[in-house]
Amino acid sequence: MASDPIERPVVELEGVSRRFGATLALDNVNVRVPEGVVFGLVGTNGAGKTTLIKHVMGQLRAVRGKVSVFGLDPATHPTEVLSRIGYLSETGELPEWMRVHELLRFMRGFYPAWDESYADSLLTTFELSRDTKVGELSKGQRARLGLTLALAPRPRLIVLDEPSSGLDPLVRRDILRAIIRTIAEEGRTVVFSSHLLDEVERVADRVAIIDRGSIIQNDDLTSLKASFHRVVVRFDAPVRDRPTIDGCFNWQGSERQWSAYYRGASQDVEEKIRRSGAEVIDRQAPTLAEIFLALVDSRHSDIESPA
Numbered sequence: 185m186a187s188d189p190i191e192r193p194v195v196e197l198e199g200v201s202r203r204f205g206a207t208l209a210l211d212n213v214n215v216r217v218p219e220g221v222v223f224g225l226v227g228t229n230g231a232g233k234t235t236l237i238k239h240v241m242g243q244l245r246a247v248r249g250k251v252s253v254f255g256l257d258p259a260t261h262p263t264e265v266l267s268r269i270g271y272l273s274e275t276g277e278l279p280e281w282m283r284v285h286e287l288l289r290f291m292r293g294f295y296p297a298w299d300e301s302y303a304d305s306l307l308t309t310f311e312l313s314r315d316t317k318v319g320e321l322s323k324g325q326r327a328r329l330g331l332t333l334a335l336a337p338r339p340r341l342i343v344l345d346e347p348s349s350g351l352d353p354l355v356r357r358d359i360l361r362a363i364i365r366t367i368a369e370e371g372r373t374v375v376f377s378s379h380l381l382d383e384v385e386r387v388a389d390r391v392a393i394i395d396r397g398s399i400i401q402n403d404d405l406t407s408l409k410a411s412f413h414r415v416v417v418r419f420d421a422p423v424r425d426r427p428t429i430d431g432c433f434n435w436q437g438s439e440r441q442w443s444a445y446y447r448g449a450s451q452d453v454e455e456k457i458r459r460s461g462a463e464v465i466d467r468q469a470p471t472l473a474e475i476f477l478a479l480v481d482s483r484h485s486d487i488e489s490p491a
């Protein structure tokens with residue numbers, strides 16, 4: 185069957201594993217990012233986000249598995265692939281001695297589609313002066329400049345590793361969101377990693393949760409949110425240890441009142457809760473942050489994990 189061109193992935197990782205000594209940083213990772221999608225990658229510190237992004241950028245070669253970006257291996261075709269990517273790295277190294285306008289002019293040489301007027305408008309939005317030396321910029325101003333450099337080439341793919349670190353809440357909430365959504369509406373693709381779950385929830389179309397090198401969830405945000413449920417449960421008497429009820433993969437709470445997390449159909453699980461003598465007193469759609477915490481906590485405390 186001919187593949188739908190809209191569904192053809194811009195980024196694809198198939199069975200990618202990566203080990204650093206005893207640490208399995210990526211464990212059989214499969215990810216597809218179709219064109220025009222905003223893909224948010226979330227995980228705790230050391231979960232493997234930067235390692236995954238470095239494979240997309242060809243900075244790390246897949247030891248096991250296959251990476252393809254625009255249909256090419258970024259490690260063996262760096263020029264073709266990187267000229268189509270705007271990239272903001274986690275560390276955001278920039279040449280300290282250059283002035284902002286000199287750095288922009290230097291970067292322009294690498295990108296045929298560099299958009300000078302867009303670069304200017306981003307500098308204005310980010311309140312950056314063209315004459316300031318990079319070394320004199322504050323952490324937040326450097327983050328803003330890093331974003332300008334990633335966006336001004338008007339690349340087909342934008343890869344942002346922790347774009348929010350260093351940005352103040354205003355830029356994070358309003359400007360970053362506006363920029364990322366505009367990019368997606370223009371049919372370009374965004375891959376970004378973040379610890380800020382509320383930000384990911386506002387911006388991303390698809391979300392992958394990575395934990396200890398494994399992708400434990402990878403779905404469009406709406407389906408992901410619709411498949412998880414949280415109920416508030418009241419027990420007759422204080423419960424000291426986390427309750428265990430078949431179907432619930434995580435519990436948060438204390439004494440008589442607990443929140444139970446489960447996925448799938450509600451009737452079965454709630455019936456089991458009631459049969460255990462407890463009462464379901466509220467039902468709420470969990471936020472992405474709550475789903476993330478419940479999933480990661482369940483894996484880390486070795487409680488029954490959802491299939």
Ligand code: ATP
Nearest residue numbers: 204207209227228229230231232233234235236274
């Ligand atoms: P953070 O949110 O803290 O930036 P992350 O999710 O980006 O974390 P990675 O930087 O991908 O995590 O690291 C994943 C694991 O691989 C960690 O245990 C890290 O210590 C290890 N690791 C990453 N790069 C290297 C390296 N070059 N040498 C050795 N270990 C590494």
